[in-house]
Amino acid sequence: MAEKEWKHQLTEILDKLSKLEEKYSGLGQDMMSYLEGLYYSNGLTYWDYIHLDSLLGLQNPRTPFPDEVIFITYHQITELMFKLVKLELDALTADKGENSEYLVAGNWIKRVKRMNNYFRHLSSSFDIMVTGMDKDELRKFRMALLPASGFQSVQFRHIELMSTTLSNLFQEGTEDDESASLEEMYQQIYWKKGGIDLETGKKTITLEAFEEMYDESLLRFITKYQSRNLAYLFHLASQEIKESEEIRQLLRDFDQYVNVYWKLSHLAAASRHLIYGENKVEGTGGTNWRQFLPPKHQKVIFFPSLWSEEEKADWGKAAVLQHFQQAVAKEWMKAGKTE
Ligand code: HEM
Structure with a gap:
């Protein structure tokens, strides 16, 4: 090694050592002991770093049907993606006073783009649940x-509650009662109503189990996010942010990805697996899913102020039409037609 290069490296090493010394003395620790530990340490491996064995041990089928592993794994993949979406929502909505991220336009762009990317992948990969499993096995x-x-899925509910104000999650037709408590408002959420058997008027046991597990923590969650969710903070943001066409479009895309595209992809899975010929069966959660799941029935819209009255009235319909046109175009191509 040339002397000049060697001297340059030595300066770098000394600089790093002095930074380490500063760090450990600040913690009241002895840097030399840490350096000795470094000398003896084995170094990290990929499998330890990502906990590969634990991860691959988390798929435990309840039946001998091989495709159940696909079903479990894809649910787990989705939950991990939901976790990533929540990290972005958390960063953008965190209350850090004047350092809060929502005050800066660039943060909206960066974070909402990431969330859209996750949901775009989730929507397109849903085919794994539609055609990627044996219908008879499922x-x-x-x-x-x-x-x-x-x-x-409590994480899906978290995403909804972090994205918008409670009243935007109400079942269609619910009166906005300003004197209602948060707890009363919570009962009006569309999926609370969806989990009720229309014939008996009783809650499904799927909803009852969910409430027992999560109601308390969800009410705390709502108390925090009711005045900290994305739609609320967008309303509080500067004119520059509110009037940015780029941010408005990104938020509209997010609304569509979660409340239309992902839900339609999911509905396609339910339709494929829960309709056998003329027979339409219930979901495992016991809802009247054909009424409950379609986006045009739920009409969940996170950012109503970003949509025209006409767009809201037609919620979900354009996407269905587009999907239908693509399917027809595919059939035409197959038949060798060019127009
Ligand atoms: C073959 C695959 C699937 C079928 C047949 C299916 C079926 C259903 C049905 C029928 C419902 C309504 C509730 C009920 O009666 O059970 C539902 C709700 C739901 N499922 Fe799935 N599902 C599938 C895959 C998934 C996956 C992979 C996820 C990812 C976590 C998921 C997340 C949800 C969520 C979040 C809801 C509530 C939707 C809402 O409130 O709008 N599902 N599913």
Whole structure:
């Protein structure tokens, strides 16, 4: 090594050592002991770093049908993606006074783009649940999963509550009562109503189990996010942010990804697996899913102020039409037609 290069490296090493010394003395620790530990340490491996063995040990089928592993794994992949979406929502909505991220336009752009990316992947990969599993196998193994349902995904509910104000999650037709307590408002959420058997008027056991597990923590969650959710903070943000076409479009995309595209992809899975010929069966959560799941019935819109009255009235319809047109175009191509 040339002397010049060697001297440069030595300066760098000394600089790093002095920074380490500063760090450990600040913690009241002895840097030399840490350096000795470094000398003896084995170094990190990929499998330890990502906890590969634990991760691969988390898929435990309830039945002998091989495709149940696909079903479990894809649910777990989705929950991990939900976690990533929540990290972005958390960062953008965190209350850090004048350092809060929502005050800066660039943060909206960066974080909402990331969330859209996650939901775009989730929506397109849902095909794994539609055509990627054997229909007969699923029909059998799903019976061993009763009454568990993705309906009980608390992370999906977190995403909704972090994204918008409670009243935007009300079932259509619910009067906005300003004197209602948060707890009373919580009961008006669309999925609380969706978990009620229309014939008996009783809650499904899937909803009851969910409430027992999560109601308390969700009420605390709502108390925090009611005045800290994305829609609320967008309303509080500067004119520059509120009038930015880029941010408005990104938020509209997010609304569509979660409340239309992902839900339609999910509905396609339910339609494929819960309709056998003329027979339409219940979901494992016992809802009247054909009424409950379609986006145009739920009309959940996180950012109503970003949509025209016409767009809100037609919520979900344009996407269905687009999907239908694509399917027709595919058939035409197959038949060798060019127009
Ligand atoms: C073959 C695959 C699937 C079928 C047949 C299916 C079926 C259903 C049905 C019927 C419901 C309504 C509640 C009920 O009666 O159970 C539901 C709700 C739900 N499922 Fe799935 N599901 C599938 C995959 C997934 C996956 C992979 C996830 C990811 C976590 C998921 C998450 C949800 C959520 C969040 C709800 C509530 C939706 C809402 O409130 O709008 N599902 N599912």
